[in-house]
């Protein structure tokens with residue numbers, strides 16, 4: 001079976017999600033590398049996650065599908081743009097969040113920030129799923145992209161350390 | 172790059188102009204269904220007042236994101252010129268996007284910063300540009316080499332003409348006064364988005 005990042009790359013490709021804007025995260029490194037090495041994608045770094053959401057929203061309106069890659073602390077900067085742009089304007093901004101702050105987190109700040117993520121998503125009715133098993137990865141990504149596009153609403157996929165191994169403890 | 176290089180003005184040397192007048196002048200120069208993204212508040216209201224175009228996007232919140240939204244449209248439609256109209260307070264909130272725009276070398280992007288040195292819509296408090304920051308210098312420092320202040324209305328038109336014809340990214344700084352908007356945008360986000368997508372040819376014409 002392919003690795004999680006290969007499954008995600010291939011599923012995004014199948015759904016023509018071409019534009020990938022990201023603020024780096026350690027756990028996302030293999031996915032970012034896989035996407036950067038693939039000419040199908042237009043991928044680039046942004047200075048803030050909010051900026052990436054704006055770009056992906058603009059690209060959708062211009063006819064190109066895109067996704068924002070980030071870690072949990074990056075998601076914590078997004079409630080304003082989601083509630084004032086993506087949700088009310090009905091723009092299916094896709095988000096992929098590498099989950100820090102749980103299952104062995106060593107930084108209390110990360111642990112607290114992570115706790116804000118799902119309540120924010122629930123409060124603005126944004127569909128979200130946590131991917132924790134390799135055998136469910138393709139199904140969740142595939143169906144979430146389909147639903148986001150069909151309903152014109154953003155969607156957030158959370159990559160659990162159960163899937164990725166998470167960030168290794170500082171020694 | 173005549174209009175952008177022959178008058179390297181500092182902010183203090185630029186004429187203080189009218190936002191609605193400049194917006195109308197800009198819109199009058201659009202001949203090829205260029206997309207225009209209006210930022211939060213006044214840039215948006217004046218874009219609305221300058222005449223509804225299907226290629227206009229009116230942002231109703233998300234302060235600071237007019238430029239990123241325009242960058243996204245420009246990435247998706249490289250054949251179309253895309254203009255972002257942004258206030259000084261707004262761009263100051265998202266300065267990093269200037270560096271991203273420079274890195275992406277978006278040839279079809281024009282950023283116009285309407286600088287009144289003030290958060291006008293929230294009560295006229297001074298912004299950092301009102302206290303000395305120079306957006307054009309910041310943009311150049313971020314890598315947007317083709318950034319300049321408009322000396323006056325005629326210079327602004329010359330610069331816009333050039334930015335719509337030659338490879339960007341471009342940034343034009345304009346100093347504006349504190350005129351109030353004459354009308355407010357209809358706040359119907361789903362409709363704004365839908366019309367914009369049809370205006371860009373992403374969805375077929377309605378009816």
Ligand SMILES: Cc1ncc(C[n+]2csc(CCOP(=O)(O)OP(=O)(O)O)c2C)c(N)n1
Nearest residue numbers: 212213234258259260261289290291292293
């Ligand atoms: C994130 C965020 N912070 C603050 C506000 C409140 N706010 C709305 S418009 C505005 C001022 C915008 O200033 P500027 O871009 O210079 O435009 P002007 O009002 O001068 O036309 C502020 C502070 C907001 N909407 N969003």
